[in-house]
Each structure stands twice: as C-alpha cells, then as structure tokens.
Amino acid sequence: MTRRSPAPTRLDPFTRNYVRKAARGLAGKHGFGEEDHEEIQQHLYEKLAPHLGRADSDSPRWRAFVARIVRRHLASLVRNNLAAKRDHRRLRSLDTVVSADACGPVTRGETLSKRECDARRGRVHRSAEEQAAMAIDVSECLAEIDDPRMREVCRRLMHDSLSQVARDMGIPRTTLRTWLDKLRTRFEERGLKGYLEKSSSLR
Incomplete structure (x- = not known):
C-alpha cells in the first residue's frame, strides 16, 4: 500500500x-x-x-x-x-505419511489438532481475516463502555458462564441480564448482531 x-x-x-x-x-x-x-x-x-x-x-x-x-x-x-x-509450495497433502508408530504409518492429517484440521478442511465458521476484523470491532466496542465493571463482565463472558461471572464478581444474575441487554444494543448498533447470535459469550 x-x-x-x-x-x-x-x-x-x-x-x-x-x-x-x-x-x-x-x-x-x-x-x-x-x-x-x-x-x-x-x-x-x-x-x-x-x-x-x-x-x-x-x-x-x-x-x-x-x-x-x-x-x-x-x-x-x-x-x-x-x-x-502465501507460498503455495508449502501446501502439503494431509495424507502424506510423516512418521510411524506401533499401529503403522502416521499421516500428516493425524498429527493436526482438530482446530487445525477443521481450518484446513474449510469447516471453520469464520475465516482468519473475518476473525481479525471482528476482533478489531469487538475491541473498539468494549473500549467505548464507560463502566469498568460492565467491561469486565463482557470480557469474562468470553470464556465463563453467566452464573460463574455472577458468583465471582458478586453481581446478581438479574443485574447481569440487564447489563447484557444494554451490551446487545451497543453491539447491534455497531453492526455486530451476527457476532452476538453466533457467540456463546453474550447469551
């Protein structure tokens, strides 16, 4: 550029x-x-x-x-x-034998993690570039939240359940649900409705 x-x-x-x-x-x-x-x-x-x-x-x-x-x-x-x-010469078949064990030959596909394998076979829901763009949008959206506790709740919900967050932070579940409604509105205003629908973090 x-x-x-x-x-x-x-x-x-x-x-x-x-x-x-x-x-x-x-x-x-x-x-x-x-x-x-x-x-x-x-x-x-x-x-x-x-x-x-x-x-x-x-x-x-x-x-x-x-x-x-x-x-x-x-x-x-x-x-x-x-x-x-991208160097296309680095692309290799998942069926290529890379080693062997007591059970016989081991292919490259068998050495990959499920996430890597899904990504290589096109089974991921979002591409790397879509995830990157989404991450930027989500980060900007979180940065605009004035209440530090609400920001912390949103970050925790990326990996913890609503009940766990409520217990850890000492916040009633009813209060958390009210906050989540506000967060949903904020995310939707930023065009992130699809993220909310597909992510378990804000449900």
Whole structure:
C-alpha cells in the first residue's frame, strides 16, 4: 500500500474516529506494517465516500452501516495481503505419511489438532481475516463502555458462564441480564448482531 490522498472533508465525527481506530487496529498485524496505518485509513475512507451524503453520526443505522462496510473491507485487505504473501509450495497433502508408530504409518492429517484440521478442511465458521476484523470491532466496542465493571463482565463472558461471572464478581444474575441487554444494543448498533447470535459469550 503506497498511495496517499487527503481524507474526505465531509466525514462525520463518528465515521472519522471509527475509521482511524480500525486502521490503527490493523496496522502492524496480519502482514501489515505500522507504517501502513495511513494507507489503510485512506482505503476505508474511499470505500465510504459514495455513501457520505446520507451520513448521520447520531443514527444507530448509520453507525451499523459504517461498521459493516469497514469490517468487510478490513477483511478484504487482510485476505488479499495474506494471499500475496502465501507460498503455495508449502501446501502439503494431509495424507502424506510423516512418521510411524506401533499401529503403522502416521499421516500428516493425524498429527493436526482438530482446530487445525477443521481450518484446513474449510469447516471453520469464520475465516482468519473475518476473525481479525471482528476482533478489531469487538475491541473498539468494549473500549467505548464507560463502566469498568460492565467491561469486565463482557470480557469474562468470553470464556465463563453467566452464573460463574455472577458468583465471582458478586453481581446478581438479574443485574447481569440487564447489563447484557444494554451490551446487545451497543453491539447491534455497531453492526455486530451476527457476532452476538453466533457467540456463546453474550447469551
């Protein structure tokens, strides 16, 4: 990425800040350098430019639209960058015999973890670039939560059950459910409804 041009002057505050944070979140990861930040940002501005005529920084619908567009193009950037760097000569058959044990030959496929095997066979629900873009969005969403206890609840629910979090933090389950309703609304406004539906963390 080498092309640079000025940022659009008609960007509303939400869109400008969202794009900047998204670009910073991707720079330095997935094959991009820290110096690519401005190019990533400009790429996202250009993708949003045709839609700026209907921008409304206070509209949940507009915010969800911006999040969806940015996430989609972040995923494309990651996918294209990884594809450009991938060495196809390193691809090997899962049926290749790599060793042997008392039971006989051991193939490469038998040495892979279930997660690796699922990923190689296309059984994952989200690709690496989609997960990367989603992680950026989720991190930004969590960072905007003012209440530190609510942020902690959301992070804990990534790996603990609602009951466990309630016990550990000494918060009534009814209070947690109220907080979760607020979190759902916040995530949906950022275009992350699909994440909530597929993730067990906020159920």
